[in-house]
Amino acid sequence: EIVLTQSPATLSLSPGERATLSCRASQSISSYVAWYQQKPGQAPRLLIYDASNRATGIPARFSGSGSGTDFTLTISSLEPEDFAVYYCQQRRTWPLTFGGGSKVEIK
Amino acid sequence: EVQLVESGGDLVQPGGSLRLSCAASGFTVNSNYMSWVRQAPGKGLEWVSTIYHGGDTYYADSVKARFTISTDNSKNTLFLQMNSLRAEDTAVYYCARNYYVSSVYRNFFEYWGQGALVSVSS
Numbered sequence A: 001e002i003v004l005t006q007s008p009a010t011l012s013l014s015p016g017e018r019a020t021l022s023c024r025a026s027q028s029i030s031s032y033v034a035w036y037q038q039k040p041g042q043a044p045r046l047l048i049y050d051a052s053n054r055a056t057g058i059p060a061r062f063s064g065s066g067s068g069t070d071f072t073l074t075i076s077s078l079e080p081e082d083f084a085v086y087y088c089q090q091r092r093t094w095p096l097t098f099g100g101g102s103k104v105e106i107k
Numbered sequence B: 001e002v003q004l005v006e007s008g009g010d011l012v013q014p015g016g017s018l019r020l021s022c023a024a025s026g027f028t029v030n031s032n033y034m035s036w037v038r039q040a041p042g043k044g045l046e047w048v049s050t051i052y053h054g055g056d057t058y059y060a061d062s063v064k065a066r067f068t069i070s071t072d073n074s075k076n077t078l079f080l081q082m083n084s085l086r087a088e089d090t091a092v093y094y095c096a097r098n099y100y101v102s103s104v105y106r107n108f109f110e111y112w113g114q115g116a117l118v119s120v121s122s
Helices: none
Strands: A004-007 A010-013 A019-025 A033-038 A043-048 A062-067 A070-075 A085-090 A102-107 B005-006 B020-024 B034-039 B047-049 B057-059 B069-073 B077-082 B091-101 B104-112 B116-120
Touching: A004 A085, A004 B091, A010 A019, A010 B057, A019 A033, A019 A085, A019 A102, A033 A062, A033 B104, A043 A062, A043 B104, A070 A085, A085 B047, A085 B091, A102 B116, B020 B034, B020 B116, B034 B077, B034 B104, B047 B069, B047 B077, B047 B091, B057 B069, B077 B091
Parallel strands: A010 A102
Antiparallel strands: A004 A019, A019 A070, A033 A043, A033 A085, A062 A070, A085 A102, B005 B020, B020 B077, B034 B047, B034 B091, B047 B057, B069 B077, B091 B104, B091 B116
16 A cells, blocks of 8 residues: 655645645655645545646646655645645555645644 | 535444445436545545446455445436444545546546545444
């Protein structure tokens, strides 16, 4: 099973600041990683697929990068609605696995 | 408009069974890849099962041989039959449609239901 480790667990930032979230895989997963955003009481929302492609309707301030074992989600300038928990997920092999999540909170 | 609506969540005793349903609209379930993902209270996301449009099924080790994923074309509905339930199966269960882009299905999750709460306790 591929283990995804996300860091930091919590990121405290102000609106307008840049957020950088990390996801590290226990073995190479090529570019087969996605990022999701989840707000309290809501289902997750797909942001990025295959490491760097924005899903339909996702604003340009969200970007993804990386390959192999190290991946990054960047939010260029935080909007009030971006404060949430973010998860990475790999589709390289079964079982599909998620990272433990990173919470972006208002400073 | 794509919509997924889960139902069937309930409180059940350990060892019991439950069937979750996910009624789809705006697309045909049998023509897509469909999945179940769960989230224990206050915890992260855990993939449970996926069914391909050809009928191939995949399960997390934690539910293999206890859970069965299936679809009903006439009802355009996805199901998850859960047997031999354990306390650790307590979670919100989301159904999801896998992402279809550039004529390829990917095992990521684009559309999600609102979730169904399953509680396993005596």
